[in-house]
Amino acid sequence: MNELDFLTGGSVKVARQLIGWRLFVVDSDGTKVGGTIIETEAYNQDDAASHSYRGKTPRTEVMFGPAGRAYVYFSYGLHWCMNIVTGPPGRGEAVLIRAIVPELGIEKMRQRRRATDLQLTNGPAKTCQALRVTNADNAAVINKSRILLEPPLPGSKLKTTATPRIGIKKDADRLWRFVVREQ
DNA sequence: AGGGAGATTTTCT
DNA sequence: GAAAATCTCCCTA
Numbered sequence: 001m002n003e004l005d006f007l008t009g010g011s012v013k014v015a016r017q018l019i020g021w022r023l024f025v026v027d028s029d030g031t032k033v034g035g036t037i038i039e040t041e042a043y044n045q046d047d048a049a050s051h052s053y054r055g056k057t058p059r060t061e062v063m064f065g066p067a068g069r070a071y072v073y074f075s076y077g078l079h080w081c082m083n084i085v086t087g088p089p090g091r092g093e094a095v096l097i098r099a100i101v102p103e104l105g106i107e108k109m110r111q112r113r114r115a116t117d118l119q120l121t122n123g124p125a126k127t128c129q130a131l132r133v134t135n136a137d138n139a140a141v142i143n144k145s146r147i148l149l150e151p152p153l154p155g156s157k158l159k160t161t162a163t164p165r166i167g168i169k170k171d172a173d174r175l176w177r178f179v180v181r182e183q
Numbered sequence: 184a185g186g187g188a189g190a191t192t193t194t195c196t
Numbered sequence: 197g198a199a200a201a202t203c204t205c206c207c208t209a
Contacts, residue, residue, distance in 0.1 A: 041201070043201070049200095050201080051201075073201085075200075075201070075202055075203095076200065076201095076202050076203080077200095078202075078203080079202050079203065081201065081202080083201090096201060098201090114204095115204095123202070123203070124201070124202075125202050125203060126202090126203075129203095165201070167201055167202065168200085168201055169199095169200090
């Protein structure tokens with residue numbers, strides 16, 4: 001039993017729960033880089049937009065494994081995007097981390113990304129670039145590797161809104177993207 | 184400020 | 197051969 005057990009729930013539920021959690025990556029010098037998750041998207045197996053929809057492939061194998069691992073994929077020939085695998089083993093579900101609020105290692109993020117602070121981690125590929133998440137982190141077990149997930153700070157209650165997912169055409173009517181409601 | 188091209192891997196047609 | 201869970205740059209107004 002541990003605090004990440006909720007990840008075995010369905011991806012849609014977990015995507016909503018993950019808002020407010022804090023995602024960090026331990027850098028080579030031992031310091032943490034990351035911040036609070038403010039935007040996620042859910043994907044599961046009967047979802048035409050999901051990589052797992054057409055069954056297991058070498059790339060998507062991790063999605064079908066146990067919850068609590070990182071699924072990192074290469075996107076549009078150039079970017080990395082990071083997911084947290086959810087659901088029971090064999091179920092091909094994951095939650096895409098779309099955006100975080102930078103808290104630790106902000107100076108490093110600025111160096112890695114040539115962008116203003118507002119655009120440091122406001123998209124899935126940007127977040128991975130700022131945190132230096134790549135193929136090397138694929139299948140990493142959360143909290144037993146350099147990828148860390150920590151509970152929301154006590155008293156921080158973030159309201160979320162469900163909206164259509166970004167950048168997909170199949171099953172685009174599903175409200176499986178969760179963002180922190182403004183104010 | 185808004186739109187389009189390009190980068191380039193995995194997978195499917 | 198083409199589309200995809202994207203982003204940046206460069207172009208025109």
